[in-house]
Amino acid sequence: xxxxxxxxxxxxxxxxxxxxxxxxxxxxxxxxxxxxxxxxxxxxxxxxxxxxxxxxxxxxxxxxxxxxxxxxxxxxxxxxxxxxxxxxxxxxxxxxxxxxxxxxxxxxxxxxxxxxxxxxxxxxxxxxxxxxxxxxxxxxxxxxxxxxxxxxxxxxxxxxxxxxxxxxxxxxxx
Amino acid sequence: xxxxxxxxxxxxxxxxxxxxxxxxxxxxxxxxxxxxxxxxxxxxxxxxxxxxxxxxxxxxxxxxxxxxxxxxxxxxxxxxxxxxxxxxxxxxxxxxxxxxxxxxxxxxxxxxxxxxxxxxxxxxxxxxxxxxxxxxx
Numbered sequence: 001x002x003x004x005x006x007x008x009x010x011x012x013x014x015x016x017x018x019x020x021x022x023x024x025x026x027x028x029x030x031x032x033x034x035x036x037x038x039x040x041x042x043x044x045x046x047x048x049x050x051x052x053x054x055x056x057x058x059x060x061x062x063x064x065x066x067x068x069x070x071x072x073x074x075x076x077x078x079x080x081x082x083x084x085x086x087x088x089x090x091x092x093x094x095x096x097x098x099x100x101x102x103x104x105x106x107x108x109x110x111x112x113x114x115x116x117x118x119x120x121x122x123x124x125x126x127x128x129x130x131x132x133x134x135x136x137x138x139x140x141x142x143x144x145x146x147x148x149x150x151x152x153x154x155x156x157x158x159x160x161x162x163x164x165x166x167x168x169x170x171x172x173x174x
Numbered sequence: 175x176x177x178x179x180x181x182x183x184x185x186x187x188x189x190x191x192x193x194x195x196x197x198x199x200x201x202x203x204x205x206x207x208x209x210x211x212x213x214x215x216x217x218x219x220x221x222x223x224x225x226x227x228x229x230x231x232x233x234x235x236x237x238x239x240x241x242x243x244x245x246x247x248x249x250x251x252x253x254x255x256x257x258x259x260x261x262x263x264x265x266x267x268x269x270x271x272x273x274x275x276x277x278x279x280x281x282x283x284x285x286x287x288x289x290x291x292x293x294x295x296x297x298x299x300x301x302x303x304x305x306x307x308x309x310x311x
Contacts, residue, residue, distance in 0.1 A: 001216060005209045010194035013205060027204055034212035042216050112189050134183050135190050162179070165186065172185075 001042055004049050005034055008136075012057055015131050018119050019061045029064060033057040051138060054146040058128055065124060111172050118168035122161055129154055130161035 009030065016026035033056040041052050119127050125147065132138045132146055133154070144151045197205075 002209070002213055005212060009205045009209055010197055010202075011190075013197070013201070014190065014194055023201060027201070027208065030205070031208040031211065034208060035215055038212045038216045111185075112193060115186060115189055131190075134187050162183070166182070169182075169186075 001038060001046075001049075004046065004053075005037075008050070008053065009034075011135060012053070015128070015135075016057065016061060018116070018127065018131070019124060020064055021120065025064060029057065029060045032060050050136065051142040051146050054132055054136065054138065055148065058147055061124070061128070111169070114169055114172070115165070118165050121168075122164055125149075126157045126161040126164070129157035130165075133158050 012030050012033065013026055016029040017023060020026050020029065033053060036056050037049065037053045041049065044052065119130075122130070129143060129147060132143045133140075138146065140151050140154050143154045147154065147157075
């Protein structure tokens with residue numbers, strides 16, 4: 001279990017950071033996911049840990065966004081009362097902020113910056129499906145389990161995410 | 175997946191993986207602490223899981239506990255009941271009088287009972303009782 005957690009902790013942190021745009025919140029989410037995995041599923045076969053862990057992580061990220069939505073609505077009522085109802089789904093449009101990644105120092109920093117920007121602007125579920133498929137190497141079935149959605153939804157989210165990245169990173173493609 | 179797409183996704187994957195190497199020291203330290211905290215939950219839970227699932231551990235413990243309860247409930251009270259020390263010394267002296275066949279004459283003597291009424295038995299005068307009994311015999 002320790003080797004598994006050590007292997008995924010950085011990627012899990014980056015995924016949570018991309019989803020939240022906040023380092024401390026990302027660390028809290030990773031902590032919750034790790035503790036729940038250990039408490040509930042440590043006796044499961046190691047091959048099932050990865051989809052289970054990312055399922056918990058996704059659930060925590062979604063919870064975080066729901067809380068943010070409620071918090072933002074509450075703030076908007078206090079700060080600027082308005083009759084217009086905010087019907088936008090915040091889960092689909094979370095804030096993008098490249099400055100939340102100050103520790104990224106890559107040779108290809110520009111590509112990295114654009115990639116982060118594009119991923120951050122992406123709807124949350126597209127972003128998470130894309131990262132699970134590309135980065136974690138989960139197959140469609142495991143991604144569907146982790147995201148608690150159908151396999152066809154995974155395919156749709158993935159293709160849309162890829163298309164958006166192609167457009168966003170057009171200048172970097174050969 | 176076309177070759178271009180594969181190259182594109184590979185580059186994204188490499189870039190994302192490289193970004194994890196640039197996580198600052200403080201964040202890495204916190205991630206390490208989080209991992210240790212999670213694993214401590216595992217070791218805390220292991221004890222209870224073993225008790226719950228491993229009969230090799232809890233069966234002997236349950237047996238010892240059961241035997242202890244039985245001993246407290248039955249054996250110790252029975253020992254106390256048969257222990258001569260548990261009965262007061264006053265009554266022991268009287269029983270000895272009755273039990274002893276040599277002192278049977280004293281027990282049947284009415285003067286003995288008159289003397290016994292006048293004398294309050296207590297641990298201090300048990301010896302004098304015994305002496306008086308032997309004298310009467």
